[in-house]
Amino acid sequence: MASDSEGSTQTDSDSLVQRRIEAKVIQGLGLESQAIKVGGVEFQFDGVSASGDRLVEVYAGTGHLKSAQRMKLSQDILKLVLFEKLMQAQTPGVTFKKQIAVVDPAIHQELSLQEHRSWKNMAFEAFGVEVILHELGSEDRQALVEAKERQGYRFKKK
Numbered sequence: 386m387a388s389d390s391e392g393s394t395q396t397d398s399d400s401l402v403q404r405r406i407e408a409k410v411i412q413g414l415g416l417e418s419q420a421i422k423v424g425g426v427e428f429q430f431d432g433v434s435a436s437g438d439r440l441v442e443v444y445a446g447t448g449h450l451k452s453a454q455r456m457k458l459s460q461d462i463l464k465l466v467l468f469e470k471l472m473q474a475q476t477p478g479v480t481f482k483k484q485i486a487v488v489d490p491a492i493h494q495e496l497s498l499q500e501h502r503s504w505k506n507m508a509f510e511a512f513g514v515e516v517i518l519h520e521l522g523s524e525d526r527q528a529l530v531e532a533k534e535r536q537g538y539r540f541k542k543k
Contacts, residue, residue: 402532407443410486410519424471439482447489466512483514493518
């Protein structure tokens with residue numbers, strides 16, 4: 386049986402896998418992580434374009450979305466929309482390309498309003514947040530699946 390410290394080390398390692406993949410996605414999209422302060426609040430974005438008009442949050446998960454993952458995506462939508470609204474109060478008419486990047490085609494499909502009509506999926510469209518797919522290479526996908534399995538997630542074999 387693994388000790389608590391070994392379990393903690395494994396969880397840290399799994400989190401590193403996820404952060405490494407998120408960083409690769411951001412790099413692949415030609416963006417950089419950035420904190421932007423507006424309205425006295427700092428917003429940390431996974432990716433921002435050099436021109437500052439594109440904001441991206443990454444969801445580096447695989448498999449079916451559970452309640453906690455849907456909540457994370459809802460919070461990402463809220464963050465993107467609130468930031469834009471606060472910026473519009475300072476600079477009327479300013480807009481941003483707001484995106485959520487996912488790495489799993491099944492999740493991309495699950496978040497499609499055409500495939501799954503739900504109020505959360507409707508929120509993407511209503512608030513102008515685009516869900517984009519940034520597919521992983523086979524090695525990165527396998528590392529992510531293995532990390533998630535160690536965290537207790539189970540995947541169907543294809």
